[in-house]
Amino acid sequence: MAKPDVLVLAKNIPLILDELPQFCTLHKLYEETDKDAFIAANKEKIQAIVTSYNVGAKADLISSLPNLKIICCFGVGVDAIDLGKAKELGIPVTNTPGVLTEDTADTALALLLTTLRKACAADRFVRSKSWSKNDFPLATSLSVGGKKAGIVGLGDIGKAVAKRIEAFGSTICYQGPREKPEVPYKYFPTVEALAKEVDFLVLTCPGGAATFHIVNRPVLDALGPNGFVINVARGSVVDEKELVQALVEKRIAGAGLDVFESEPKVPEELLSMDNVVLFPHIGSATIETRSNMARLMMDNLRAHFDGKPLLTQVQ
Missing domain, CATH: 3.40.50.720 (NAD(P)-binding Rossmann-like Domain)
Structure with missing residues (x-):
């Protein structure tokens, strides 16, 4: 045959x-x-x-x-x-x-911790021999202060991310196309309403027309100057121009991004920001x-x- x-x-x-x-x-x-x-x-x-x-x-x-x-x-x-x-x-x-749920959730957590604790900037600080001359700026804690995490898209990956973040003592909230009575987390009908409530948004939803630019200027403004965006979903989920502008104007505190709207092209402004961590779409990239x-x-x-x-x- x-x-x-x-x-x-x-x-x-x-x-x-x-x-x-x-x-x-x-x-x-x-x-x-x-x-x-x-x-x-x-x-x-x-x-x-x-x-x-x-x-x-x-x-x-x-x-x-x-x-x-x-x-x-x-x-x-x-x-x-x-x-x-x-x-x-x-x-x-x-x-x-x-088969990729656990590694993608690990990537989300890695981005979250690395972004909040300024890990990449701290590494550069030591390598540039700045430590002997200056104190490194304070970062944001994941475990202290009763943080709230907002997960957009509570599918398998979203649930795996929630499990990991809960281990740090953070409260979990979520948004999606429907409420899930089987989970113990508070549900919000819109991303903007969720953003108002939480300290950081973790995006794990599918891409496509239904989620195109669901993280936009009103959502970023609702998240506020102390909030963070973590994206392991699709670049299309975030209005990238508005995200860059919000970071430039310090209307949000930072972002950890594994995905971008026009991969592998990354907005030039992001490359020099110490409050942004950039991964080359490696959510599932383990052997x-x-x-x-x-x-x-x-x-x-x-x-x-x-x-x-x-x-x-x-x-």
Whole structure:
């Protein structure tokens, strides 16, 4: 039996180049100089797309492959995939939830602690030999003073973040599309109402149209000059221009960011700010988690071609 043809849109996915060829014929679109010509020449035989959370799959590509049967995403976020077009054509989409929850929550906590305690600035302070000349400025405590954490998006990752922050003695509040009676945290119907109540916002919600720029100027003003923003969700969730302006004008105290609106481009103003910590979208970037994500994605692909139920189909 001939191996199914798989179009790979994203490079640097662990295990893919080693293991997928065992049961698939790979076509690496990212290596093609003339991508349109390649698609035109090979569109009839492509049965699957392998992509990532940041590359996605646009409607025109999905429509151009008449024998496409499945789209497998390396990552939880599928906002870069045209789910409407996939649904219209009856093409299932899978992602990799669950396996990256703990590491992403760890990243949120790392950003929170690093931002509040000015860890990166403190490191630079020592390396520049400033310690012998000056005292390092005071930071903000996570454990002292009855802090309140506001989590936007209380899914698996949001709950894992809440568990970690609770260990520091902070009170948890949250906002999302619906209240969850099963959790012991106070619910707020809007992000602005949540921001007024808390000392820092931790963003763990999905990207996409429903959450586009939900952290905007009114939210930042509600958070106030002692508040912090921590984002491990999607860059699109925050109005980046307003965030930069709020930081410049000191209308909020600081930010810890793992994601940006136009990755890998980062606003120039942020690069020189000591009250901002910047990560290069590494929420799930550990050897263990990325390997588990790749394994789950391949298991979905294999299940499809073996005629078995998909493990993690996006609904």
